[in-house]
Amino acid sequence: xxxxxxxxxxxxxxxxxxxxxxxxxxxxxxxxxxxxxxxxxxxxxxxxxxxxxxxxxxxxxxxxxxxxxxxxxxxxxxxxxxxxxxxxxxxxxxxxxxxxxxxxxxxxxxxxxxxxxxxxxxxx
Numbered sequence: 077x078x079x080x081x082x083x084x085x086x087x088x089x090x091x092x093x094x095x096x097x098x099x100x101x102x103x104x105x106x107x108x109x110x111x112x113x114x115x116x117x118x119x120x121x122x123x124x125x126x127x128x129x130x131x132x133x134x135x136x137x138x139x140x141x142x143x144x145x146x147x148x149x150x151x152x153x154x155x156x157x158x159x160x161x162x163x164x165x166x167x168x169x170x171x172x173x174x175x176x177x178x179x180x181x182x183x184x185x186x187x188x189x190x191x192x193x194x195x196x197x198x199x200x
Contacts, residue, residue: 078159080166082121083152083174088112089145091125091138098122099165107167109138111145111153119164121155137171150174 090110092098098110098120107122125134144151151173157166 079154079156081152081154082113082116082119083150084113084115085148086111086141086145086151087114087117088120089141094124094126103163103165105165105167109134109141111141111151111168113151119166121153121166121168123168137168140171140173144173147175149176 088111090098092108092110094108095106096108097104097106099105105120105122106124108125110120110122112120123134123137125131125138141151143149151171153168153172154170155166155168157163
């Protein structure tokens, strides 16, 4: 199970009750927040929203995803997926946004321009 990433525009942002999971029995992920990307419609990526030490970061991740979805910005995630054949769903652990240059120059007030965690291209 290696680390992979995907960037693009979101077509799905779903949040559901704990324990309901996502995906078919052979490719189920135990998550509460799920996204899909326009250019990878057969894959889904998600993370848990549990009352644990990771909750503040994951609430931030959900906020970034919501902003990206609502504004049509480019979203990036790092995720892990089982390496078994046929697996299409992965568990995300990092989220970032990339706004169009025009939006940055216009100085849109009230948006989130920072990433929650380092962009992997910058982290090296």
